[in-house]
Amino acid sequence: MSRATLLVLADGRFPAGGHAHSGGAEAAVAAGRVTGAADLAEFCRGRLHTSGLVAAALAAAAALGTDPLQLDEAADARTPSAALRTAARKLGRQMMRAARATWPSAELDALASARPRGAHQPVVLGLAARSAGLGPEDAAYVAAYESVSGPATAVVRLLSLDPFDATAVLARLAPDLDRVAADAAECARRVPEEGVDALPASSAPLLDIGAEAHAAWAVRLFAS
């Protein structure tokens, strides 16, 4: 694997639509659950170990070559909130466009044709990593990191939080990120034997509830 390629895919400026999403942070801020850097750290830790882990495992499995359509169904089953399923497919479609432009492959084209409205973002991300010559750990790292970097950036905008504090939150999460990425890749390796049920299905009900409420707001800064 090329470490430089990993940096390109993991770059927050990779043009795949993430900037318009807060990863649940906007809803959490409005509900008063995130008011500063300390809350942000807890919010990110919770998200990382629940939906972050699931996303990382899906991405790792896709990077290993698991059938992306089967993974897409597995992602649906692991996303109880309709609003989050919609957001994940929207982001998946955007990731697909960027991936096909940067690391074109027949596998990406096939998934784009099979899911023209978008597959779940972590699945597309994993397949993008595969097309870029990256491995399951790499894909898991990118998905896990995105699950916390998105909310951290959003909270800087939503609360005018000091950007240095927000970045320090992410830096302190590094050991957790390492663990989640390793666990995710390990689960993904069991899929050929055990099927997609080997993938984690942890969830954060408050993120799901917040996402449903947020989708109905008339005025909001972020799409999710």
Added chain:
Amino acid sequence: MHLDHSHASDGPAALSADAVRPDGRRRALRIGLGGPVGSGKTATVAALCRALRDELSLAVVTNDIYTREDAAFLLREAVLPPERIMAVETGACPHTAIRDDISANLEAVEDLETVFAHEGVGPLDLVLVESGGDNLTATFSRGLVDAQLFVIDVAGGDDIPRKGGPGVTTADLLVVNKTDLAPYVGSDLQRMARDAKEQRAELPVVFQSLRSPAGVSEVAAWVRERHAAWTAA
């Protein structure tokens, strides 16, 4: 026929601003409207729709920052049927959505094109993309639009053309709107014209008031020319 395009008709969607759609047809002309908050972008879009809708098949993509007001305004004014208006959410960064990460806007534009390609009413000729009101550096990526208008107004200060910035200097058409307000805010239109000329050399500038009888007609004529050139290419 464009031989340099290899998309099969049933292949996956286009990547960027490819001039030919996956089905092999030349796509609609895409024109972006950017400019500071409140300068008259939505009003110009509405006026353009009224001026052009009988001759061109039109659609509009709006990029509201935290509401759906622009789309709602266009719907309320009934300048186009609702299925021709689509709103994109931009996550507090309107310039990102038109320049650095254009995927959401591309998808909106392509979805509109696809719907009309399939609905029997005939394909779209023109898609207008309105950016959320932003600052003087916000410009559209060439990957998203074929041409862009930058709309400023006389009430925002008559020194804006002098200050320049990418929008003022590089837009394919600079529109200085609300000339009817110049006497009330003490803006010197001649000076604005001089400064704009200096910043833009040969690129065109239109001064307009949407409250005057001439309204959007000069801008509409420019759009017509662009469209003629696009279809002839």
